[in-house]
Amino acid sequence: MDASTKILVVGDVRGRFKQLFSRVEQVNKKAGPFEILCCVGDFFGADKQNEELIAYKNGFKHITVPTYILGANKEEDNNYFEDLTDGEICTNLTYLGKRGVYTLSSGVKIAYISGVEAATSAASEHEFSKADVQAVRNSCLVSKSCATDYRGVDVLLTSQWPYGLQEKQNANASKLISFLSREIKPRYHFCGINGTFYECAPFRVPKDETTQFELCTRFISLADVGNAEKAKYIYALSLKPVDKSRLLDLVQKTTDEIPCPYIDLDMSGVVKKNETSESQQYFFDMDSSGNRKRRGEAGQRDKRPRIMQIDQDNCWFCLSSIKVEKHLIITVGERFYIALAKGPINSHHVLILSTKHIPCSAQLSPEDWEELEKFKGALKQLFKSLGQVVCFTERHYKTSHLIIDVLAFEEGYAWKIKHSFEDKAEEFNLEFETLPALDSPKMLPEMGPYFVAELPDDSTLITRQMKHFPLHFARDVFCSENLLNCDEKVNWKECLLEKEEETAYVEGFRKNFAPFDFTDDD
Structure with missing residues (x-):
């Protein structure tokens, strides 16, 4: 008991x-x-x-x-x-x-x-x-x-x-x-x-x-x-x-x-x-397509959550999909895999993605959550060995597949990260709540959109103020003058690499990650 x-x-x-x-x-x-x-x-x-x-x-x-x-x-x-x-x-x-x-x-x-x-x-x-x-x-x-x-x-x-x-x-x-x-x-x-x-x-x-x-x-x-x-x-x-x-x-x-x-x-x-x-x-009636019922319409509003229907064969991130760019994949676990971000900010910019189609971290099972935590822990160990700290972000808004953005910073920048989020939040009129370390999917809103950032100090920033949320918000923070000072990289489409460059980034990251890669343990 x-x-x-x-x-x-x-x-x-x-x-x-x-x-x-x-x-x-x-x-x-x-x-x-x-x-x-x-x-x-x-x-x-x-x-x-x-x-x-x-x-x-x-x-x-x-x-x-x-x-x-x-x-x-x-x-x-x-x-x-x-x-x-x-x-x-x-x-x-x-x-x-x-x-x-x-x-x-x-x-x-x-x-x-x-x-x-x-x-x-x-x-x-x-x-x-x-x-x-x-x-x-x-x-x-x-x-x-x-x-x-x-x-x-x-x-x-x-x-x-x-x-x-x-x-x-x-x-x-x-x-x-x-x-x-x-x-x-x-x-x-x-x-x-x-x-x-x-x-x-x-x-x-x-x-x-x-x-x-x-x-x-x-x-x-x-x-x-x-x-x-x-x-x-x-x-x-x-x-x-x-x-x-x-x-x-x-x-x-x-x-x-x-x-x-x-x-x-x-x-x-x-x-x-x-x-x-x-x-x-x-929380329960945000429609990412914008087709929300107006108050003046006859009849009662449908209060059930609207779930985006996805053809998994055409999902860019499901491993079973023909659209996955396999050359970006760094390592694969049972439930998650790590891949290079498309249009990365730098060579250490990667993503954690679910192998099967799951919309967000809030809907993970205990077994899913356990493996996700292992991937996060392994990445923290990798970046610590390089003298860096890591920030994990997730935007469950206008996206259908669970994607966790991972970016590392020199240790001396750790204290600046939270302040940079707060500055950008003020710029976009957003309000964030500060929570302790994210240790359970129950801390996240299962049926509603949200943005969450896990900071190096083990605190968590979360907002559910997602109407007109800036889709590049995390990159806006990371590329700000206080951190990486590269505003030209806010839009990932402006950072696209040739396939040969992407492959070189993946090989370099895979080599550095190898000592911490638990997926090779048999």
Whole structure:
């Protein structure tokens, strides 16, 4: 039986770092080990109060449990989150980011959103907008395998309270947070910034179009660290991931439950009519040919996913197809093969492709995924031996066959890669989510288009914002001034080689890859 994951959550720290980490060390020794400590509310205090953190930054004191914090809730606190490398403040202290879903190695999923609700759509750094909330919602819903089997997430972290709970004591509650909690159905929802401990009885969100189950949420507000009233500011959890839990445990009701406080809320002005169902259709009703039904047409929209029908005999990438350019093939496994990219950026630009017709990585079986990981691992070893790091990208949009683009960079460029993706995303008005290492196809949207990049630091960038997505986006990033500085190679058609050059590239790559090629093991 899978062991439970132990998690700690604390309320507003406000510069009381020594008191917090001393208490966490005690709790960890007594009841741990805890995998993670999450902080909601205000982490930093006034400038003078934050001096306690200097000892931890300089290594004179140590944080015993990996700690992850939310962002600023006030404009004056924004500067504490600037110029962070990969969100790291010091060893074992990391800024999660503005929003996202963080998945622990155990499979526990923690959804989070930083800041307070913005008064307008133009959110400042310490605020979140409706778009931010919907992005978190979509990230949570994207991994469900069918339209009604969603089981919720394990934990939701926000600083601001949801509207619908104790409005008289908390006038600044957010309806967007209520909407988010109602939609993603967390088992536990933690928040802070109001200075009180409050734990209401559990409530159950009725089933809807995302799930056939009535899932239970426990809402907990935590007090400030070191508060004079000695109200509870630290909370310990031990739980199994929802995806590994018995369904009976998730749906079995208790006697002390209260009605869901979000059901009858007036969401006018917050979420437009039908916006919930429309945003869900975003994943399941994207037609790459552009023949999407218009809203004004009579009858209901067909909500089933549209699957592109492909004649595999004419697929450029299925090994059984007569159209495969076999001279580009470097090595072949049971389920995948490596080939030189057509119109390569350089001689180390290759592709990982499925031998049979599979549309995307999200639809791989466990056996497929295992071999794909072996190919990625072998390529990482190859490039490491050459003093290089590697980036893997996949665009599941306007393509019918699984293609993973592989390109290596000198080790000194590793830190630039994520920044280059972010710069290009801003240029094309794209929004990316940052996820941990891609270790399962369940982290990808099975039925919808997406673009994903696996970075050398083991983080993953993903976007499902695929309408009018630039087809050369990955090459735009790789060829940018910050990386390879060769804008003339953005379009692969401008980089086509003669067959003799392609063959020479393939032979050179095959020779370098030979020591790492597991397909020759018999």
